[in-house]
Amino acid sequence: MSRSDRGPVLSVLVVAHNEAAQLADCLEALGFADELVVVLDKCTDGSKAIAEGFGAHLVEGAWEIEGHRRNAGLDACRGGWVLEVDADERASEALGAEIKAAIQGLESGYFLLPFDNYIGGRLVRYGWGGSWGVSAAPRLSARGAKRWGEQRIHPSLTLNGPRRWLKTPIRHNVDKNISDMLQRLDRYTTARAADLRASGDIGGLGGNIRRMFSRFGKCYLSRKGYREGAYGFLIALMAGLYPILSHLKARLESE
Numbered sequence: 685m686s687r688s689d690r691g692p693v694l695s696v697l698v699v700a701h702n703e704a705a706q707l708a709d710c711l712e713a714l715g716f717a718d719e720l721v722v723v724l725d726k727c728t729d730g731s732k733a734i735a736e737g738f739g740a741h742l743v744e745g746a747w748e749i750e751g752h753r754r755n756a757g758l759d760a761c762r763g764g765w766v767l768e769v770d771a772d773e774r775a776s777e778a779l780g781a782e783i784k785a786a787i788q789g790l791e792s793g794y795f796l797l798p799f800d801n802y803i804g805g806r807l808v809r810y811g812w813g814g815s816w817g818v819s820a821a822p823r824l825s826a827r828g829a830k831r832w833g834e835q836r837i838h839p840s841l842t843l844n845g846p847r848r849w850l851k852t853p854i855r856h857n858v859d860k861n862i863s864d865m866l867q868r869l870d871r872y873t874t875a876r877a878a879d880l881r882a883s884g885d886i887g888g889l890g891g892n893i894r895r896m897f898s899r900f901g902k903c904y905l906s907r908k909g910y911r912e913g914a915y916g917f918l919i920a921l922m923a924g925l926y927p928i929l930s931h932l933k934a935r936l937e938s939e
Contacts, residue, residue: 902923
């Protein structure tokens with residue numbers, strides 16, 4: 685990996701929990717990084733050996749809060765700019781080239797990156813939202829310009845400095861199939877329920893029923909999920925179920 689006399693310009697951060705099945709493909713695409721940092725969260729598979737094979741700087745630990753492990757990764761990066769990529773995402777050489785050109789001479793702020801979201805082999809462009817996927821996110825930030833919040837799932841963000849956009853998308857392999865989507869809904873709502881219990885305010889049943897319908901409508905109509913046919917309906921359905929299931933788990937289950 686190339687480094688300037690001042691140290692790495694671009695660090696790429698990957699946070700992983702037992703991602704041996706897809707981590708190598710993710711890291712293989714990150715040859716444009718000046719520094720590669722991999723956070724291994726409670727990994728019991730071959731993720732560590734894979735990351736070592738790519739010469740990554742490793743941060744190992746066990747974090748219950750999503751925001752904490754992501755902040756640990758940000759703190760470990762030495763580059764002036766940090767790109768965050770998840771193990772189920774793929775950053776292309778074209779994106780790397782655009783990033784290198786965009787950050788030239790800049791020392792503050794952050795960039796929003798567009799996403800190409802896939803379910804299996806199908807590119808699904810419309811309908812994402814309501815805590816069920818995004819079409820763009822602030823994944824490239826100057827060192828110190830970004831901090832994650834205290835939540836277990838979908839942690840909040842604090843961002844500082846000018847906001848800018850990149851054009852080249854990250855490929856996000858969201859779900860393999862409907863069964864994978866349902867398993868993700870179960871994981872997400874369990875984590876969200878824990879956040880609700882920790883906050884001391886789980887909300888009310890009526891309000892969450894209303895949110896179920898409003899989130900469905902937002903994804904299917906406002907975000908044009910209807911253009912994706914049955915896939916758009918599925919995304920809207922998952923987004924609608926997310927708040928009500930989280931509330932019911934927080935209300936009816938102890939952990």
